[in-house]
Amino acid sequence: MGTENVLVRMDGICKEFPGVKALDNVDFTLRHGEIHAVCGENGAGKSTLIKVLTGVEHNESGKIYLDGVAISPKTPMEAPALGISTVYQEVNLCPNLSVAENIFIGREPIRNGKIDWKEVNKRSEIALAKLNLKLDVSGRLDEYSVAIQQMVAIARALDISAKVLVLDEPTSSLNKIEVANLFRIMRKLKSEGMGIIFITHFLEQVYEISDQITILRNGQLVGQFETAKLDRLQLIAKMIGKDLAEFEKTIKEDVRDAGAAANEDAFYQARNLGQQGSINPFDIKIGKGEVMGLAGLLGSGRTESARVIFGIDEPDSGETEVDNKKVEIKTPADAIRLGFAFCSENRKTEGIVANLTIRENIILALQGKRGMGAYLSHKEQEEIAEKYVKLLNIITPSIEQLVGNLSGGNQQKVLLARWLATEAELLILDEPTRGIDIGAKAEVQKLVLQLAADGKAVLLISSELDEMVRCCSRMAVYKDKQKIGELKGAEISEINVMKTIAGGQK
Amino acid sequence: MKNLQINSKFVPLLITIGLFLALFAAGSVSYEGFFSMQVVLNLLVDNAFLIIVGLSQALVIILGGIDLSCGALIALSSMVAAYSLSHLNLHPALAVLAVLIVCSAFGFVQGWLITYRKFQPFIATLCGMFVARGLCFMINQDTVPITDPFFVTMATTRIKLIPGAAISTSVIIALVIVALYIYIAHFTKFGRAVYAIGGNEQSARLMGLPVDRTKVLAYTLSGFTSGLAGIVFCFYMLSAYGLNAMALEMDAIAAAVIGGTLMTGGVGFVIGSVFGVMIEGIMQTLITFQGDLNSWWTRIAVAFLLCVFIVVQRVLVLKREAKKRIRPVEFIA
Numbered sequence: 094m095g096t097e098n099v100l101v102r103m104d105g106i107c108k109e110f111p112g113v114k115a116l117d118n119v120d121f122t123l124r125h126g127e128i129h130a131v132c133g134e135n136g137a138g139k140s141t142l143i144k145v146l147t148g149v150e151h152n153e154s155g156k157i158y159l160d161g162v163a164i165s166p167k168t169p170m171e172a173p174a175l176g177i178s179t180v181y182q183e184v185n186l187c188p189n190l191s192v193a194e195n196i197f198i199g200r201e202p203i204r205n206g207k208i209d210w211k212e213v214n215k216r217s218e219i220a221l222a223k224l225n226l227k228l229d230v231s232g233r234l235d236e237y238s239v240a241i242q243q244m245v246a247i248a249r250a251l252d253i254s255a256k257v258l259v260l261d262e263p264t265s266s267l268n269k270i271e272v273a274n275l276f277r278i279m280r281k282l283k284s285e286g287m288g289i290i291f292i293t294h295f296l297e298q299v300y301e302i303s304d305q306i307t308i309l310r311n312g313q314l315v316g317q318f319e320t321a322k323l324d325r326l327q328l329i330a331k332m333i334g335k336d337l338a339e340f341e342k343t344i345k346e347d348v349r350d351a352g353a354a355a356n357e358d359a360f361y362q363a364r365n366l367g368q369q370g371s372i373n374p375f376d377i378k379i380g381k382g383e384v385m386g387l388a389g390l391l392g393s394g395r396t397e398s399a400r401v402i403f404g405i406d407e408p409d410s411g412e413t414e415v416d417n418k419k420v421e422i423k424t425p426a427d428a429i430r431l432g433f434a435f436c437s438e439n440r441k442t443e444g445i446v447a448n449l450t451i452r453e454n455i456i457l458a459l460q461g462k463r464g465m466g467a468y469l470s471h472k473e474q475e476e477i478a479e480k481y482v483k484l485l486n487i488i489t490p491s492i493e494q495l496v497g498n499l500s501g502g503n504q505q506k507v508l509l510a511r512w513l514a515t516e517a518e519l520l521i522l523d524e525p526t527r528g529i530d531i532g533a534k535a536e537v538q539k540l541v542l543q544l545a546a547d548g549k550a551v552l553l554i555s556s557e558l559d560e561m562v563r564c565c566s567r568m569a570v571y572k573d574k575q576k577i578g579e580l581k582g583a584e585i586s587e588i589n590v591m592k593t594i595a596g597g598q599k
Numbered sequence: 600m601k602n603l604q605i606n607s608k609f610v611p612l613l614i615t616i617g618l619f620l621a622l623f624a625a626g627s628v629s630y631e632g633f634f635s636m637q638v639v640l641n642l643l644v645d646n647a648f649l650i651i652v653g654l655s656q657a658l659v660i661i662l663g664g665i666d667l668s669c670g671a672l673i674a675l676s677s678m679v680a681a682y683s684l685s686h687l688n689l690h691p692a693l694a695v696l697a698v699l700i701v702c703s704a705f706g707f708v709q710g711w712l713i714t715y716r717k718f719q720p721f722i723a724t725l726c727g728m729f730v731a732r733g734l735c736f737m738i739n740q741d742t743v744p745i746t747d748p749f750f751v752t753m754a755t756t757r758i759k760l761i762p763g764a765a766i767s768t769s770v771i772i773a774l775v776i777v778a779l780y781i782y783i784a785h786f787t788k789f790g791r792a793v794y795a796i797g798g799n800e801q802s803a804r805l806m807g808l809p810v811d812r813t814k815v816l817a818y819t820l821s822g823f824t825s826g827l828a829g830i831v832f833c834f835y836m837l838s839a840y841g842l843n844a845m846a847l848e849m850d851a852i853a854a855a856v857i858g859g860t861l862m863t864g865g866v867g868f869v870i871g872s873v874f875g876v877m878i879e880g881i882m883q884t885l886i887t888f889q890g891d892l893n894s895w896w897t898r899i900a901v902a903f904l905l906c907v908f909i910v911v912q913r914v915l916v917l918k919r920e921a922k923k924r925i926r927p928v929e930f931i932a
């Protein structure tokens with residue numbers, strides 16, 4: 094490998110935030126026609142590295158070369174001009190604009206001195222069709238699910254013709270089919286000589302698509318490796334800086350132990366619950382001390398059923414019982430009164446209060462539940478916050494750090510902590526481990542099982558089947574807006590779930 | 600299906616237009632002589648300057664900011680115009696130019712402070728407002744008449760549309776600016792960047808939009824537009840006084856909100872402000888026709904309307920949040 098082929102070179106990059114050395118003398122090399130994965134735990138500095146490249150953040154020292162020419166982008170505006178197209182970690186689009194406009198804003202086609210809206214819509218449809226997606230592009234972006242928003246962001250980045258494509262966790266909300274589509278396009282671009290930087294916490298995706306892996310840990314470069322020559326265990330060991338075998342064993346055992354205590358006292362029960370157009374009537378029972386899973390592909394109706402259960406979408410059929418008493422849940426307020434809590438998949442837009450501290454964010458829901466008047470002593474707040482910061486390994490100088498200053502994955506952890514700390518009787522978790530690194534994932538799973546062991550009911554939705562299999566004691570399977578079956582105990586396995594979905598019935 | 604459903608983003612605007620028509624109908628039924636073209640046209644004639652600042656106010660609010668300086672800038676405009684004409688004996692064209700330059704400069708400085716010095720828009724434009732009012736009195740403490748023939752001609756010329764119904768030149772100017780603003784807001788990159796920044800400034804930045812430039816430009820444009828409104832105001836009053844157009848910025852904000860612009864930014868139509876102004880104007884007219892009511896009732900009515908509109912908007916927003924079904928998409932295999 095000569096140096097001629099080098100597309101991007103970053104030399105000795107340093108970047109410091111108050112109290113955090115986000116990048117400490119990091120080198121990075123991307124070649125033409127290469128897909129380069131960047132791996133590391135939450136807060137390792139992955140996003141900061143690419144933000145330095147695209148001009149969002151400014152390095153204190155170090156040099157960046159693009160095709161051999163030194164560059165130092167001052168604003169993210171310069172990156173596209175240099176030929177760098179980026180999907181940032183959290184979907185960064187404008188919710189108030191249409192899908193089409195989100196794809197084209199800043200580079201709208203002009204005709205006769207006016208933006209040619211017809212052309213914008215037409216070309217957006219084409220851009221989305223490349224991702225095998227067809228939708229009403231004139232609809233407001235926030236009318237679509239997070240996964241679709243992520244696809245829109247990808248469509249935008251792909252449509253900007255560039256030399257370098259940067260994808261920071263583009264697949265966190267996507268299912269297998271969509272990921273496959275994205276990979277197909279990435280391979281094509283790679284064969285055309287584009288260099289692609291790909292950040293993800295899904296290691297199987299790293300192995301499926303990447304040629305090179307750069308590993309970061311605590312802002313430092315662990316090394317750059319050829320994917321083919323680095324096996325998975327070595328990769329994990331290098332990311333977490335611990336011997337992996339031990340690490341995995343302890344997690345697995347802990348998870349099992351906690352899962353033992355489920356009993357079958359129903360906390361929540363619904364018959365014929367449904368809402369026309371979004372989810373067909375279904376029955377469901379969630380026991381105290383049980384983790385109930387909702388499985389299915391994207392759009393199968395799992396999120397929709399959770400929304401109906403929580404009253405976000407008012408059900409138009411069915412009856413519900415809580416603790417064997419008939420209740421009506423028409424709005425989220427009804428649900429909250431009954432002791433439900435809902436950690437939605439839309440955490441970025443619905444959850445985070447970026448300018449409050451970690452401590453304040455974590456106790457928010459608990460405070461809400463206890464009532465505004467109820468006093469949570471500062472000491473108590475600190476204890477709760479410290480507990481979760483430690484459990485979930487939230488990387489931060491202190492619990493008084495503003496959440497907006499945390500890495501993407503660590504923000505997710507804070508939000509999750511908020512809901513885990515609510516003391517809810519029924520906790521609905523929609524994609525709780527999205528964007529979270531493997532170490533913390535195991536901790537979350539453990540916490541979920543711990544909650545169940547304490548007699549709480551948990552409703553879990555996750556696209557990661559292995560996570561569902563590990564945590565759930567029962568699982569409802571959805572397909573085409575319909576509940577098509579239920580698995581329990583030993584029946585629960587990835588294969589059985591897939592079979593149920595494929596068979597259409599149990 | 601697409602054509603049958605009214606896009607929900609138009610609902611506040613349609614409510615506003617509907618309300619205007621309803622008020623006009625109510626007036627026509629209740630009062631003799633109300634139902635006439637001239638009554639409607641007078642709304643334009645009397646409020647041309649307010650329509651103009653209503654437009655720029657809407658754009659700044661969509662950007663996620665606010666401009667409190669526009670009323671004071673109108674007063675300053677008339678003062679600068681009067682001074683240039685009577686003391687400096689400038690050609691009217693130069694006087695107009697001087698007004699536009701002064702007001703644009705005000706807008707630019709405010710925009711610069713907001714963008715690069717991170718001033719709150721409220722504070723920066725509040726300062727601008729005080730400075731502009733102060734400057735008026737530095738120039739002259741009293742009312743200064745404008746006697747320049749060009750200004751007088753512009754003020755007195757009436758253009759007959761149909762027999763018995765005429766408009767002033769100011770109305771033409773205002774309508775041209777309305778068209779211009781619709782073009783800017785919906786058909787230029789600058790206008791769309793304004794919406795994007797109002798929607799999510801951080802995202803707009805990451806998408807590579809020229810956020811800083813757009814913000815400074817939007818405030819400069821607002822200043823410039825206040826200058827235009829100031830000229831039109833001169834055509835209306837033919838005099839300058841430091842206390843003219845007092846609290847006009849509040850009317851402009853009210854017009855924008857009644858017109859469906861959300862104070863949180865990112866949502867609204869500049870054209871809404873026009874109807875907002877028309878509604879404020881028609882209530883004034885209704886109260887005049889009533890005869891025995893104090894004209895301050897207009898204020899109370901506007902206040903009441905504002906509350907209603909904010910509630911309506913809140914309800915609409917909440918409804919869309921609550922009923923937000925995840926929109927269907929097709930996956931092409």
Ligand SMILES: Nc1ncnc2c1ncn2[C@@H]1O[C@H](COP(=O)(O)OP(=O)(O)OP(=O)(O)O)[C@@H](O)[C@H]1O
Nearest residue numbers: 110115135136137138139140141498499500501502
């Ligand atoms: N604006 C900021 N102010 C202060 N600290 C920051 C800021 N942005 C990032 N950091 C810190 O820099 C470190 C690296 O963050 P970065 O976002 O690069 O992590 P990451 O590797 O992308 O993690 P994740 O997998 O969670 O996305 C973290 O400790 C984070 O808290």
Ligand SMILES: [Mg+2]
Nearest residue numbers: 140182500501
């Ligand atoms: Mg990151």
